[in-house]
Amino acid sequence: MFYTWASEGPAPMAGGSMPTIDEIARLAHVSPATVSKVLNNRPYVSSATRARIERVIAETGFVPSQRARWLSTRRSFILGLLVPYTSDQLFADPHLLEIMRGIEAEANTREYNLLLSTARAPIDAASAFTRLLRSDVIDGAIVVETLDVQPFAAALAQQPAPCVVIGYARDSDIPAVHADDYGGALAATRHLLALGHRRVGAISSSPRPYALDERLRGMRAALGEAGLALDEALLATGDFSPESGEAAAHGLLGLPDPPSAIFAFNDRMASGVARAAWTRGLSVPDDLSIVGFDDIALASMLTPPLTTVRQPGYGLGQAAAALLFGLLDGVAVPPPATLATELIVRGTTGPPKGGG
Amino acid sequence: MFYTWASEGPAPMAGGSMPTIDEIARLAHVSPATVSKVLNNRPYVSSATRARIERVIAETGFVPSQRARWLSTRRSFILGLLVPYTSDQLFADPHLLEIMRGIEAEANTREYNLLLSTARAPIDAASAFTRLLRSDVIDGAIVVETLDVQPFAAALAQQPAPCVVIGYARDSDIPAVHADDYGGALAATRHLLALGHRRVGAISSSPRPYALDERLRGMRAALGEAGLALDEALLATGDFSPESGEAAAHGLLGLPDPPSAIFAFNDRMASGVARAAWTRGLSVPDDLSIVGFDDIALASMLTPPLTTVRQPGYGLGQAAAALLFGLLDGVAVPPPATLATELIVRGTTGPPKGGG
DNA sequence: CTGAAAGCGCTTACAG
DNA sequence: CTGAAAGCGCTTACAG
Numbered sequence: 001m002f003y004t005w006a007s008e009g010p011a012p013m014a015g016g017s018m019p020t021i022d023e024i025a026r027l028a029h030v031s032p033a034t035v036s037k038v039l040n041n042r043p044y045v046s047s048a049t050r051a052r053i054e055r056v057i058a059e060t061g062f063v064p065s066q067r068a069r070w071l072s073t074r075r076s077f078i079l080g081l082l083v084p085y086t087s088d089q090l091f092a093d094p095h096l097l098e099i100m101r102g103i104e105a106e107a108n109t110r111e112y113n114l115l116l117s118t119a120r121a122p123i124d125a126a127s128a129f130t131r132l133l134r135s136d137v138i139d140g141a142i143v144v145e146t147l148d149v150q151p152f153a154a155a156l157a158q159q160p161a162p163c164v165v166i167g168y169a170r171d172s173d174i175p176a177v178h179a180d181d182y183g184g185a186l187a188a189t190r191h192l193l194a195l196g197h198r199r200v201g202a203i204s205s206s207p208r209p210y211a212l213d214e215r216l217r218g219m220r221a222a223l224g225e226a227g228l229a230l231d232e233a234l235l236a237t238g239d240f241s242p243e244s245g246e247a248a249a250h251g252l253l254g255l256p257d258p259p260s261a262i263f264a265f266n267d268r269m270a271s272g273v274a275r276a277a278w279t280r281g282l283s284v285p286d287d288l289s290i291v292g293f294d295d296i297a298l299a300s301m302l303t304p305p306l307t308t309v310r311q312p313g314y315g316l317g318q319a320a321a322a323l324l325f326g327l328l329d330g331v332a333v334p335p336p337a338t339l340a341t342e343l344i345v346r347g348t349t350g351p352p353k354g355g356g
Numbered sequence: 357m358f359y360t361w362a363s364e365g366p367a368p369m370a371g372g373s374m375p376t377i378d379e380i381a382r383l384a385h386v387s388p389a390t391v392s393k394v395l396n397n398r399p400y401v402s403s404a405t406r407a408r409i410e411r412v413i414a415e416t417g418f419v420p421s422q423r424a425r426w427l428s429t430r431r432s433f434i435l436g437l438l439v440p441y442t443s444d445q446l447f448a449d450p451h452l453l454e455i456m457r458g459i460e461a462e463a464n465t466r467e468y469n470l471l472l473s474t475a476r477a478p479i480d481a482a483s484a485f486t487r488l489l490r491s492d493v494i495d496g497a498i499v500v501e502t503l504d505v506q507p508f509a510a511a512l513a514q515q516p517a518p519c520v521v522i523g524y525a526r527d528s529d530i531p532a533v534h535a536d537d538y539g540g541a542l543a544a545t546r547h548l549l550a551l552g553h554r555r556v557g558a559i560s561s562s563p564r565p566y567a568l569d570e571r572l573r574g575m576r577a578a579l580g581e582a583g584l585a586l587d588e589a590l591l592a593t594g595d596f597s598p599e600s601g602e603a604a605a606h607g608l609l610g611l612p613d614p615p616s617a618i619f620a621f622n623d624r625m626a627s628g629v630a631r632a633a634w635t636r637g638l639s640v641p642d643d644l645s646i647v648g649f650d651d652i653a654l655a656s657m658l659t660p661p662l663t664t665v666r667q668p669g670y671g672l673g674q675a676a677a678a679l680l681f682g683l684l685d686g687v688a689v690p691p692p693a694t695l696a697t698e699l700i701v702r703g704t705t706g707p708p709k710g711g712g
Numbered sequence: 713c714t715g716a717a718a719g720c721g722c723t724t725a726c727a728g
Numbered sequence: 729c730t731g732a733a734a735g736c737g738c739t740t741a742c743a744g
Contacts (some may be wrong), residue, residue, distance in 0.1 A: 018492070018516060020737055031715040036739060044713055064488045067432065068737035070423045071720045078471065092653060097453055113488065116470040118460060132469065134419045136374070160374060203469065204423050242657050271657040278659050297448060298654045301627040303634050310606060376721055387731040392723060424721035427736045445731055490739095 007295030008145040019060050028056045079107055079324065080138035080161075082120045082129060082325055083287060084147045093240065093268065094296040095313045096144065098167060102317025103142060112139075140324045142166060142317075145176075145209050146231030162327040166320045168210040175327070175335060177319045184309035185263070188291045191307075191343055192261045193226045195351045197289060201234040201252045201259035203269050205243055215265050215293065234259050238269045245272025253280060253288070260352035262288035267296045267308055274302055274348065285350035295344055298352045304347025312339050375416050384412045384691040414674035432630045435463055435680065436494035436517075438485060439474045440503045442603060449596060449624065451669050452500065455522060458673025459498060466681060468495075496680045498522060498673075501532075501565050518683040522676045524566040531683070533675045537567045540665035540697030541574030541619070542595055544647045547663075547699055548617045551707045553645060555588040556610045557615035559625050569630040571590055571621050571649065590615050594625045601625025609644070616708035617645035623652045630658055630704065641706035651700055660703025667693050700705055 021039075025032045030049060037045050038053045044051075058064075065077050070076045081103060083096065100114075107114055117132050133141060138161055153172040156163055171178040202219055204212050220230055236252055238244030239299060245264050249272060252259055252280020264270035270292030277288045284290060292299060295310035316339060326333030377395075381388040386405060393401050394409045401409075401520055411439045412418075437459060439452065456470070475486050488638040489497060494517055501523020509528040512519055548556050558575055560568050575588055592608055594600030601620050605628060608615055618628035626648030633644045640646060640660060646657060651666035671693060682689030 021739095022737080032738080033715055033740085034713085037714090042737085046713055049713080061421065061490075063487070065427075065737050066491045066493045067423065067426045067430075068720090069739075071427050071722085071737080072739040073420075073425075074720080081472075092450065092453060092457070094448065094450055094453070097448060097450070100472075101448070104472065108474075114472040116437075116456075116460065116472055117466075131419070134417075135422045137422045137469075239725095242653060248359065268653070271654075274659065275657055297598060297624070298511075298627075298657065299660065301631055301654065303659050377723095378721080388722080388731095389724085389731055390729090393730095396723085402729055405729080421721050424736090425723075427721080427738085428723040430736080 017187045018065070019062050020286050021062075021064060024053070024056055024060065024062050027060070028053045052237045066088065074136075076137060076139055077110075077112050078138050079103075079112050079321070080132055080141035081114045081116050082132070082141055082143045083116070084143075093266075094298065095294045095311070096146070097264070097318075098296075098313025099144060099317040102314035102319075103321045104317070105314075106318045106321035106325070107185075129171070130155050133161075133163075136160065140164075140328055142274045142320050142324060145169065145178075145211070147207055147209055149216075162324060164320050164324045164327070166316050170213075174175060175323055175333075177316055177323060177335075177339065178211060179311045179316060179339045180341045181214035181311075182218040182221075184293065184311065184343065185215035185265075186222050187218075187220045187341075187343040188263055188309050189222030190225070190294070191345065191349065192263065192289060192291065193228075194220060195261075195289065195349060197259075197261040197352050198228065199231065199234065199238065199257065199259040199261075200229070201238045201262040202247045203238050203252075203262065203264040205240055205244075205265065205269075206237045212265050219263060238272070240266055240268060242272040242275070245269025246276045247272070249273040249276035250280075253277075253282070259288075260354070261291070261349070263291045264294075265293050267292035267294045268307065268308060270306055270348075271298060271302060274306070284348050286353055288348060289352070290348040299344075300346065302348070307349040308344055310342045310344050312341075315339055364497060374421070375418050376534065377418075377420060377665075380412055380416065380418050383416070384409045385438070405683075406686065413657070432490075432493060432495055433466075433468050433659045434471050434494050435459070435468050435472050435677070436488055436497040437472050438488070438497055439500075440588045451622070451650045451667070452502070454669025455500060455673040455676075456651070458670035458675075459677045460673070460679035461670075462674045486511050487598075489517075489519075489619070496520075496684055498676050498680060501525065501534075501567070503563055503565055512700060514530070518680060520676050520680045520683070522672050525569075526566060531679055533672055533679060533695065534567060535667045535672060535695045536697045537570035537667075538574040538577075540649065540667065541571035541621075541698040542578050543574075543697075544619055544649070544663075544665050545575045545578030546581070546647060547701065547705065548619065548647065549584075551617075551645065551705060553615075553617040553708050554584065555587065555590065555613065555615040555617075557592065557618040558586070559592045559594050559604045559608075559618065559620040559629070561596055561600075561621065561625075562593045568621050575619060575688070594620075594628070595711070596622055596624060598624045598628040598631070599645055601628025602632045603628070605629040607638075609633070609636060609638070615644075616710070617647070617705070619647045619686065621649050623648035623650040623655045623662060626662055626664065626704075627658060630662070640704050642709055645706060646704040655700075656702065663702045663705040664700055666700050668697075 021032045025035045025263045038050050069260040080174050111121050140161045143161040143165045145165050165174050165176040223230055236248035262273050264273050270290055273290050277284050292306050292308035295308045297309045377391050381391045393405050394704045497519040499521045501521050513589035521530050521532040543622050579586055592604035594604045618629050620629050626646055629646050633640050638644050651664045655662040655664045683702045
């Protein structure tokens with residue numbers, strides 16, 4: 001058995017045997033203009049005519065062509081969701097799914113759909129990504145700053161449709177929403193310090209979105225409060241994946257003077273750290289404390305459950321979409337306050353073995 | 357500071373100050389038809405004219421209007437990705453992200469974009485979901501059968517654009533691709549049985565896609581081979597979330613004659629089972645063996661790492677997209693073979709304490 | 713309240 | 729090789 005799809009025309013032809021507005025008009029003995037009015041719930045149609053037209057529409061199962069509508073109304077009810085990424089790993093992040101969920105929820109209330117577009121770095125002028133931005137397909141765009149958005153800020157700024165960034169978009173006028181990365185990292189590091197840790201390792205990423213710079217800044221600030229400075233030898237780098245966190249942790253723990261705690265800048269890398277500890281026979285948190293960032297579902301399911309900084313992925317998505325709709329409506333919208341992060345203390349942090 | 361977005365027209369107007377094909381034609385001293393030819397890389401344009409037009413295009417930064425193009429070509433280069441779901445939990449599934457990744461990879465090779473549409477059950481004729489299917493926005497659709505697709509099979513079958521289901525779509529002619537759910541569950545249960553387990557619990561879901569029926573069928577078959585039957589008291593139900601798996605596990609483990617092994621029909625619920633065991637002070641796998649399904653990234657990061665049935669999410673997405681493109685190209689495509697699943701034995705399964 | 717006409721910005725035969 | 733004309737299926741003033 002083979003599958004085929006019976007197409008009416010020579011070219012694949014969405015719309016199939018759908019009647020046009022002209023046929024509906026003919027059947028209802030009115031003009032297309034009048035049909036258009038009832039299609040768009042506009043006044044100035046007698047109830048008799050309206051009823052007649054509605055009956056014909058119901059009988060024929062007519063659905064107006066969006067494509068034609070877009071051409072005249074200049075509104076597609078489609079939002080572009082642009083996610084640049086380097087590695088496939090990054091696209092595997094549950095945090096991204098949370099963001100999408102938030103955007104989708106907000107978009108749903110306005111009957112908007114999401115057009116997903118990804119792009120491998122480096123993003124050049126010829127990429128699908130840039131082409132979409134310059135096209136008239138979408139009414140607006142939300143860019144998830146999974147990479148530093150800086151390199152293509154120019155393209156974003158000069159594109160025709162309004163756009164907002166989930167991230168920082170620093171040095172540009174592009175509206176941005178982000179979580180309190182600095183504050184979250186500050187709180188997490190203070191927590192470790194309060195437990196008595198003095199040698200704290202960190203796992204950042206490369207390439208890294210600006211959010212991670214903020215986290216590192218928060219961590220340094222907390223260390224500074226305690227009169228400490230970050231030992232640069234304890235600053236490792238991953239690519240957001242669990243495997244990279246595991247590798248980075250092995251590097252850190254193999255040092256002559258290893259850290260007693262590791263702050264991984266996302267939960268997936270933190271889970272890799274936990275795995276490295278397990279492999280080395282280290283007990284968590286007795287031999288090693290671990291803190292993550294994001295609070296993805298995985299975090300609370302690890303054994304012991306992961307201490308982490310909760311970041312409102314859903315809220316970020318929702319806020320970004322709401323901001324974008326504000327721009328689309330032409331109202332001046334206040335930049336949303338930085339969304340709060342929250343330290344969630346669970347089982348992977350405790351006093352260091354040597355005593356606090 | 358407030359954000360605004362400067363719109364040229366009264367209505368939000370993607371396209372902004374983009375010139376039209378007529379202006380390009382005028383600037384290049386040719387007709388729009390000729391510009392169209394070079395835009396579409398068609399022959400029969402003298403190289404001089406072509407060069408002139410290309411220069412004007414480059415100078416003006418002209419990008420042709422997709423909306424107008426769609427109306428005449430009847431091809432939008434957009435695929436609908438339809439994900440019906442009941443709970444937000446379901447949309448939080450990393451397995452879904454894997455599927456999307458596969459679809460996206462395949463779509464990228466054809467310069468197609470993905471339009472994401474979700475829908476809450478029950479799906480009625482008026483929902484955004486159905487409206488999208490009946491519209492001419494998309495060239496084709498991929499439906500992820502996260503719920504039983506049966507209730508709206510009719511809507512799928514009569515829609516204008518070709519469509520494929522990732523799942524079973526039983527009793528319908530809709531092309532479908534799915535993993536070997538039956539075989540995977542068979543292998544997992546055989547593994548448990550070989551270790552010596554005799555009381556094996558299961559956690560299915562409600563509502564459940566047909567794939568889970570297949571898994572249950574595979575499990576029953578393996579039990580049958582061993583001369584056993586599934587004790588219906590050991591068949592629990594969750595909603596795919598870790599929390600629901602945890603609750604179901606507590607129910608099972610609180611039974612007078614509890615199971616020595618639990619087969620959760622997805623990894624997220626399996627992680628909940630591990631958590632329930634941990635809470636109850638049960639050691640895994642000594643006191644309780646656990647098997648999951650999917651092999652999401654989380655699986656190998658649990659401690660001990662989860663024994664599970666690997667399902668090729670990426671491959672499913674890719675196969676579905678390839679199948680859909682085949683239909684779009686009008687070639688008769690063979691239904692892809694059921695994609696293989698694979699039992700991945702890790703740390704959560706072992707002989708029962710009582711001995712094998 | 714209703715309809716004729718023009719327009720949205722492309723592409724597609726067809727004639728030259 | 730090039731262009732005039734019609735058409736894709738709607739919506740939008742405008743006149744009646």
